[in-house]
Amino acid sequence: MSVLVNKDSKILVQGITGSEGTFHASQMLEYGTNVVGGVTPGKGGSMYSGKGEDTFNRPVPVFNTVSDAVSATKANVSIIFVPAPMAADACLEAIEAGIGVIVCITEGIPVNDMITVKAALLQSNSVLIGPNCPGIITPGECKIGIMPGFIFTEGNVGLVSRSGTLTYEAVKQLSDVGLGQTTCIGIGGDPIIGTQFIDVIKLFNADPATEAIVMIGEIGGSAEEEAAMYIKKHVTKPVVGFIAGQTAPPGRRMGHAGAIVAGSKGTAAEKMAIMRECGITVVDSPASIGITMKNVLSKMHNGVATKPLAKKGNGKPAVEKAAVAKSSGVKPVVAKPAVKKTAAKKVTATSKKSKDN
């Protein structure tokens, strides 16, 4: 069970013949991902099986345009390895071709270009993950990104993060304490990203296989706060959170274009306080994400509510909520994951709504 992508997803690689595209396509194929084709303008009509040290375990067809590729392969997911000056164009092409889930790995896309992409996205049924992100993985089913596949294990924890290597760190900690993952999504470190924490939290909350959620944010913006408010109102599954950048000075851009404290806004302390108020178990140290989740889950399985009822200052275990949380912890027998199209629509609709607010 998973969100957004699974073993039946048909994946297209935009920029497949470039060096990044080639290397990561070979790694995705190696993982068993169902890569159905690639797009490189001008190289359509050929079969491609990698180059140099990066050879594919099977050749894949290359197309000139995303729409050609979609009609020939029925691809419904696309991953973009196109250089920054052309990456927004690649996103728009994928949106226009009706791709359901678009993953943009590219770092360094100008903000002005992303404003256009975001506007087009809100008019469409597509979901965009990234840019400037490690991608999305459903362990054991498909890897659509640049993450090291071997650290992920199948299980019941959903993970969403703005970072790359810090995500791997958290995943490894989870896997080391015996907690596998349903789906892990790196949403990206840029100021404008296609999918926000709140969108992913909604998907995890609706996914019966996801028993608990890890949310890793960083300084800058207010997406963590918005997700926390949503969690307080609607999420009964336990959430463990961390915010990177507690020691970051204000006004400096910490690597990621979006990681900057503006004035007194967007600090780690502020985000952590709001997340705690909303019932999220926030860890101070990134070294204790895995072990904290393990403790939270074992308490929950022992019948102790870990997330206070959605009222501030109510320390008492919430009996009803605990019961719900507990029953959702049982491996579901029914419910196939939501059909991709519906999931996609849901995210789009909610982002529109949050825009209106």
Place this chain on the structure above:
Amino acid sequence: MNIHEYQAKEILRQLGVPVLFGKAVFTAPEAGAAAFNDFVQRGVSTIVIKAQIHAGGRGKGIVYDPISNDPVMVMDKQLRGVTVVHEGNLADRAYNIAKGLLGNKLVTAQTGPEGKIVRRVFIEEGCNIGHEYYCSILLDRQTSQNLIMVSTEGGMDIEQVAEETPEKLLKEFVDPITGLQGFQIRRLGFGLGLSGKSLASFVKFIEVLYKAYVETDCSMLEVNPLVSTVDGEFVALDAKVNFDDNALYRHPEYLELRDVEEEDPLEVEAGKYNLNYIKLDGNVGCMVNGAGLAMGTMDIIQLAGGRPANFLDVGGGADVQRISNAFRIMMSDPHVEAVLINIFGGIVRCDRVANGILQALEQVSVNVPVIVRLDGTNAVEAREILQKSGMDFLVAATLKDAADRVTEALERNTIPVV
């Protein structure tokens, strides 16, 4: 990327935004000559002399001698970052004020107590101010749209206005599909209480300013104060421009406007090697792959009882050259008492990183404890390589382990060497 006020105004002027006539100078004699030739000769009776540093609050900022730390006096008055001159011999006064500014340090609310050395001075003609306003354009992350903000509270600290009197901060969002519309600008103008000629001038001003913001790929453009003259004409009295670094490839000419003297020399050096380095004032250096993990590592250092000396993301390809450059830059900071290397090998193999560290240490001398935490691909082999190297590493397997080793190293440092 930040640029100076005079550079921002030149760009805005070229794009049709009303600014006052001005001239940048680098020495006191140049200031005197410019005041005479470019202002007095043209019949200008009031000039404004402004220190050019990459920080705001200059008008209220005080100038100090960087060695004695005494306030700089010009004509028996404490010199500030901005001085208006409207009497006496303008050229003489411009010379004296520029002499007082250049080479001395300006301390403002935004520079911190260490201040910034003034190396450039901008002389601008004065104007008859009717009203002062605030204006800025920036990206609103929540809506992913550009946002125009204006206020009647010109020249004030706008964060304070937003906090205390949010109703005085007027906002218009620009829909990327339709673009900025006239009615939106008029709504802002009416909100400021404008009418007639001044409203027309305001509408024109915002139109060209927004166009300039988009064309130059700014991430922030602030005009504070924006003034209307007694004749009702709007003009940018100050200008702060922040470019979107990701879009600089579209404007190679702006790269020449970069003033590296405004930046930390170690950060400039790191930039030459494509290392993402930010100097901080702590005692534990760190070298990490990935920005999020780098921030997380800084947090770990603090929890372990140290203080991070820097942010440093060495990126994906942690090869020998990058690692030795990173060591060299980190070790140039005399406050570093220990170094924590934290690499999560995903695509990059840890054994290669370990060999890279060993080779880098042959090139750079490091005389503080080095804690190495390598995890991910081939981590076990990597740890063996380090342990067998005969060098005095503190090798950690997990992040928790690394934190404990940092504490240990700092404690070891405080024990006096016999």
